[in-house]
Amino acid sequence: xxxxxxxxxxxxxxxxxxxxxxxxxxxxxxxxxxxxxxxxxxxxxxxxxxxxxxxxxxxxxxxxxxxxxxxxxxxxxxxxxxxxxxxxxxxxxxxxxxxxxxxxxxxxxxxxxxxxxxxxxxxxxxxxxxxxxxxxxxx
Numbered sequence: 278x279x280x281x282x283x284x285x286x287x288x289x290x291x292x293x294x295x296x297x298x299x300x301x302x303x304x305x306x307x308x309x310x311x312x313x314x315x316x317x318x319x320x321x322x323x324x325x326x327x328x329x330x331x332x333x334x335x336x337x338x339x340x341x342x343x344x345x346x347x348x349x350x351x352x353x354x355x356x357x358x359x360x361x362x363x364x365x366x367x368x369x370x371x372x373x374x375x376x377x378x379x380x381x382x383x384x385x386x387x388x389x390x391x392x393x394x395x396x397x398x399x400x401x402x403x404x405x406x407x408x409x410x411x412x413x414x415x416x
Contacts, residue, residue: 354381
């Protein structure tokens, strides 16, 4: 009996740590959300792009039109991307950070850090994006 209790305690101690790790399914879902939003921006499909934004983003910008105006004005490389190269996925639990090197239509590159949040329905949504300009290579 004592052995059974000890095993149960150890199992409960290990389970939360494993549940916190990002799975391959999480990585694939996050990649799909980001890729699909970039595609929506490229075709000016504001409603679809908006659908990938988490509730905190939707609350902040209130409407698709305001959201799209912000993206056009402040995230031009994201708004009109030519390529996206996925980097590291870090964090744990329901909040992960996905790095993506995005090349704009003008050839300029930025490192986009997507803050991703798992929603109550288990889907992933974009909670925020920060951009860092990358040194440009002279080719």
